[in-house]
Amino acid sequence: MNAPIDLSGVTLTTERLILRPFRQTDLEDFFAYASMDGVGQMAGWAPHRTIETSQTILNHFIAEKKTFALEYQGRVIGSLGIEEYSEKEYPGFTEQKGREIGYALSRDHWGRGLMPEAVREALRYLFEDVGLDFAACGHFAGNRQSARVQEKCGFRFFGVSPYTTQLGTQETSVNSILTRQDWLSARREKAKEMLALIEARHSYRGAYKPSPVPREDLTAILRAGLAAPSGCNKQTTSLIAVDDPGVLASIRAVIDPPVAETSPAMICVLTRRINAYRDRCFAVQDYAAAIENMLLAANALGYESCWYEGHITDADRIGDQIARRLGVPKDYELVCILPVGIAADTPKAPVKKPFAERAWFNAFAGEKG
Numbered sequence: 001m002n003a004p005i006d007l008s009g010v011t012l013t014t015e016r017l018i019l020r021p022f023r024q025t026d027l028e029d030f031f032a033y034a035s036m037d038g039v040g041q042m043a044g045w046a047p048h049r050t051i052e053t054s055q056t057i058l059n060h061f062i063a064e065k066k067t068f069a070l071e072y073q074g075r076v077i078g079s080l081g082i083e084e085y086s087e088k089e090y091p092g093f094t095e096q097k098g099r100e101i102g103y104a105l106s107r108d109h110w111g112r113g114l115m116p117e118a119v120r121e122a123l124r125y126l127f128e129d130v131g132l133d134f135a136a137c138g139h140f141a142g143n144r145q146s147a148r149v150q151e152k153c154g155f156r157f158f159g160v161s162p163y164t165t166q167l168g169t170q171e172t173s174v175n176s177i178l179t180r181q182d183w184l185s186a187r188r189e190k191a192k193e194m195l196a197l198i199e200a201r202h203s204y205r206g207a208y209k210p211s212p213v214p215r216e217d218l219t220a221i222l223r224a225g226l227a228a229p230s231g232c233n234k235q236t237t238s239l240i241a242v243d244d245p246g247v248l249a250s251i252r253a254v255i256d257p258p259v260a261e262t263s264p265a266m267i268c269v270l271t272r273r274i275n276a277y278r279d280r281c282f283a284v285q286d287y288a289a290a291i292e293n294m295l296l297a298a299n300a301l302g303y304e305s306c307w308y309e310g311h312i313t314d315a316d317r318i319g320d321q322i323a324r325r326l327g328v329p330k331d332y333e334l335v336c337i338l339p340v341g342i343a344a345d346t347p348k349a350p351v352k353k354p355f356a357e358r359a360w361f362n363a364f365a366g367e368k369g
């Protein structure tokens, strides 16, 4: 028997969603989607006709601790359950550590990739944090949407089995499996793309197209910055994304000589030079890590950028002037600006020294001065 997984203290976040335990205050949101035609039928349960039904199931979710609420923009729009699997449906996997994922999503949010986003994060949690060997997932034959969710998340067809729904109808359940090994291999393949991206990154100082950078993309870049490591986790770096043309113009008015004149957005990097421990301050390392994460995230999303630090921290203290215009308090220092936008010119790669001149194995093997 598998050890129970208790989700009551677990909160996971994705780009757009929070996966967290259900609360009594979710009742109205839960009833709103559970009463929609088509939502429950996909998983074999009838739409809730009364809020009392939703209350009973909600109590069950809270007591059982096996179901995440999917929170999107402050509302619960669906659920993701992690259940013991049925031996009948997954023969051969009975002795291993595994769970079956089941889900439901409000019709208002179908077709936007939210469920694959939630399932991917649940899989990461199950394989990485819990240490499971496999995850299972099923859908009724003919349910293309759910099949797509499972394909997108890397599940492989395992078999079919008859399924009697709570409505008393007979369905064919199409069952899929994802092993930890396959999940790790897929992650490795994705990592290779990321490594290629890292090598392809370089500074861009040309003109930008005027097309605005959507807030969603700016937020993803900021999140990448905040995800960077920091000495003793002091999180000394803060960020301000500027996409308002008026604010951009007021910043540009103090950048002399001008740089990044045409970018439709700019990220300003702030630091607080506090000690991590004793007299050790790692603020520079902290913001450097955050900046590199953001440069890579911007590239990954199709944008160009450049790390402008020297230019704004010289004796003329352009950074301080920008900080004043953005209302930054005195205990923060604005140390870098990163333009963000789509390149209008062709980006040029700088010449870098060969690998063997700067990196070695086991001992220094470069020219000795």
Ligand SMILES: Cc1cc2nc3c(=O)[nH]c(=O)nc-3n(C[C@H](O)[C@H](O)[C@H](O)COP(=O)(O)O)c2cc1C
Pocket: 201, 202, 203, 204, 205, 306, 307, 308, 309, 310, 311, 312, 349, 350
């Ligand atoms: C700490 C730091 C400060 C920088 N400041 C500036 C700057 O003020 N202006 C600029 O054009 N580039 C600046 N850069 C970008 C570097 O010039 C650039 O990273 C370097 O030439 C290597 O090119 P690459 O980024 O294309 O690999 C800075 C980079 C770092 C790491």
